[in-house]
Amino acid sequence: MQPGLSFEQAPPISVPFRFFLTAPLFGMAAGLLLLWQGPAALASRWTSAALALTHLLAVGFMLQAMCGALLQMLPVAAGANIWQPRRVTQFTHAGLTVGTLLLVAGFLFETAWFFRIAVPFMTVSLGAFALIVLIALFRTPAQGPTIIALRIAVFGLIVTITLGATLASSFGWQLALPLTEITHVHAAWGLGGWSLLLVAGVAYLVVPMFQLTPPYPAWLTRSFSVTLFFLLAAWSITWLPLQRPDGFQVALACAAALLAVVFAAVTLRLQAQRRRKVIEPTLLFWRVAMASLVVAASAVIVQQLNPGTEDYAGTPFLLGVLLMVGVFMPVISGMLYKIMPFLNWMHLQKIGRPGLVVPNMRQMIPEPRMMMQFRLHLAALALLLGAVPLPWLVYPGGVALIASCIWLEWNLVVATRNFARFSRELEERLAQEQAPSS
Amino acid sequence: MSGITSALQHHHKQCDEDFAEAEDAARKGDWATCAANYGKFRTELLAHFGVEEEVLFPAFEQRTGMAGGPTQVMRGEHVQMRDLIKQMDEALAQKNADGFGGAAETLLIMMQQHNMKEENILYPMIDQALGQDGEIQSRVTAGLNA
Numbered sequence: 001m002q003p004g005l006s007f008e009q010a011p012p013i014s015v016p017f018r019f020f021l022t023a024p025l026f027g028m029a030a031g032l033l034l035l036w037q038g039p040a041a042l043a044s045r046w047t048s049a050a051l052a053l054t055h056l057l058a059v060g061f062m063l064q065a066m067c068g069a070l071l072q073m074l075p076v077a078a079g080a081n082i083w084q085p086r087r088v089t090q091f092t093h094a095g096l097t098v099g100t101l102l103l104v105a106g107f108l109f110e111t112a113w114f115f116r117i118a119v120p121f122m123t124v125s126l127g128a129f130a131l132i133v134l135i136a137l138f139r140t141p142a143q144g145p146t147i148i149a150l151r152i153a154v155f156g157l158i159v160t161i162t163l164g165a166t167l168a169s170s171f172g173w174q175l176a177l178p179l180t181e182i183t184h185v186h187a188a189w190g191l192g193g194w195s196l197l198l199v200a201g202v203a204y205l206v207v208p209m210f211q212l213t214p215p216y217p218a219w220l221t222r223s224f225s226v227t228l229f230f231l232l233a234a235w236s237i238t239w240l241p242l243q244r245p246d247g248f249q250v251a252l253a254c255a256a257a258l259l260a261v262v263f264a265a266v267t268l269r270l271q272a273q274r275r276r277k278v279i280e281p282t283l284l285f286w287r288v289a290m291a292s293l294v295v296a297a298s299a300v301i302v303q304q305l306n307p308g309t310e311d312y313a314g315t316p317f318l319l320g321v322l323l324m325v326g327v328f329m330p331v332i333s334g335m336l337y338k339i340m341p342f343l344n345w346m347h348l349q350k351i352g353r354p355g356l357v358v359p360n361m362r363q364m365i366p367e368p369r370m371m372m373q374f375r376l377h378l379a380a381l382a383l384l385l386g387a388v389p390l391p392w393l394v395y396p397g398g399v400a401l402i403a404s405c406i407w408l409e410w411n412l413v414v415a416t417r418n419f420a421r422f423s424r425e426l427e428e429r430l431a432q433e434q435a436p437s438s
Numbered sequence: 439m440s441g442i443t444s445a446l447q448h449h450h451k452q453c454d455e456d457f458a459e460a461e462d463a464a465r466k467g468d469w470a471t472c473a474a475n476y477g478k479f480r481t482e483l484l485a486h487f488g489v490e491e492e493v494l495f496p497a498f499e500q501r502t503g504m505a506g507g508p509t510q511v512m513r514g515e516h517v518q519m520r521d522l523i524k525q526m527d528e529a530l531a532q533k534n535a536d537g538f539g540g541a542a543e544t545l546l547i548m549m550q551q552h553n554m555k556e557e558n559i560l561y562p563m564i565d566q567a568l569g570q571d572g573e574i575q576s577r578v579t580a581g582l583n584a
Contacts, residue, residue, distance in 0.1 A: 209546075275454065277461075277462040338547065342544070342548075362536065
């Protein structure tokens with residue numbers, strides 16, 4: 001099959017938008033849970049509330065937005081056509097949304113039957129999504145580092161889902177499994193193998209594209225995803241309960257974290273060399289994300305080299321905030337502020353005809369509103385990091401997180417409503433043009 | 439890469455420079471600098487479209503018999519980008535910084551994703567179909583430097 005190169009392959013605008021409009025709602029829920037728990041949220045990563053919180057952000061916010069963006073992006077950026085795009089997206093969105101609710105309910109109420117429903121539900125919907133995307137990525141004639149990073153990322157998602165389903169099954173059916181070990185590996189693949197590689201694959205394309213920076217150096221794009229994959233795989237094997245070569249495990253974890261630092265540092269350097277001088281929200285979100293990644297990955301190295309820090313409950317909270325609130329939520333917000341206005345414009349083009357002026361991207365979401373959300377998110381990040389030494393800061397931090405997510409949601413709603421309004425106006429103008437001649 | 443399309447790939451990058459200068463100047467209200475850089479960018483971009491539409495795409499279509507395929511999609515995107523150029527022309531004439539910036543931002547993303555599709559998919563197909571056709575190569579080079 002020839003690549004279409006066309007947006008015709010892409011699903012209707014409502015399909016990706018439903019993912020994007022759902023994601024911030026889970027972010028708000030996470031903020032509310034933080035307020036409800038207060039400083040207890042920092043007590044341990046193993047409490048029901050901490051697990052619910054993690055999954056509200058990682059699955060509810062991050063995975064939701066990432067799936068929507070990936071489905072939209074594949075035909076355009078990778079020339080990869082999705083089988084039955086409309087059905088697949090609807091099925092994935094429903095599965096992911098209901099699945100997240102079931103999973104979080106299972107953690108919060110510690111009720112086995114929530115997990116018993118969530119496991120088949122999420123495994124089927126997410127598993128099908130991952131397989132269909134992976135097939136599309138292997139069938140595309142396009143090549144290059146992005147395609148390789150995306151293939152490994154989706155493989156990482158499959159590992160994450162498999163281990164997650166195993167863990168949830170053990171809660172649902174009281175299976176005796178080494179939960180701690182599986183959780184470590186599950187989290188590493190979810191954050192590193194899937195999320196970070198997805199961000200890297202996308203970054204190779206969009207960092208030069210949005211800011212007109214030099215391209216990523218070939219030594220990085222050629223080696224980053226493959227090396228990270230092998231480090232993660234080797235590190236995962238050291239968790240097998242045969243024996244525990246501690247030094248080797250620490251070395252692998254540090255090497256993987258160091259690789260993440262290199263990626264973030266190269267991205268920051270490229271952005272510093274950008275030819276486009278305009279400072280805009282997407283650039284700021286990316287810069288915060290890459291700075292947070294440098295700090296988070298360095299913290300992982302410090303933690304690995306100082307075994308005692310693991311016992312300090314603030315460590316996992318710190319890493320979780322840095323990675324989810326500091327790295328992935330900002331990248332996603334910044335990307336949504338480009339993707340949604342561009343899709344609006346693109347779909348409006350289809351309604352109009354050549355020569356008919358369609359509102360441009362800047363008219364979809366007012367820039368000051370995006371900047372406001374950026375500031376709120378930065379405040380949430382700072383306050384939640386501050387909560388590690390000063391636990392009461394978790395209250396203003398939770399409020400700021402909710403405010404940032406409400407603002408994001410509202411900005412995305414504005415984009416959606418503007419699309420509807422501009423479509424109507426275009427149709428009216430077309431009708432008026434045709435009226436005199438008929 | 440030494441195929442026919444390598445000159446076009448290089449040309450994509452060159453268009454970016456003038457674009458960035460023009461966008462920054464418009465934001466600062468420096469309309470003289472904006473007009474100078476935008477003028478250069480506009481000429482380069484239209485020359486690029488011209489070479490593709492008049493030389494490269496017809497040769498590819500003739501050689502492969504694929505007339506309604508990817509080249510048609512690329513022509514459609516050229517039309518959309520020409521519309522944005524027209525909006526930028528008007529904004530420049532009216533010294534409307536918001537209008538210029540908005541159309542420029544849209545053109546940037548449109549242009550970049552268009553280049554990406556050409557560089558990743560269409561150009562390799564064209565290089566494969568046309569091989570080292572010296573005549574086409576010299577017409578491409580001549581068109582870009584015209």
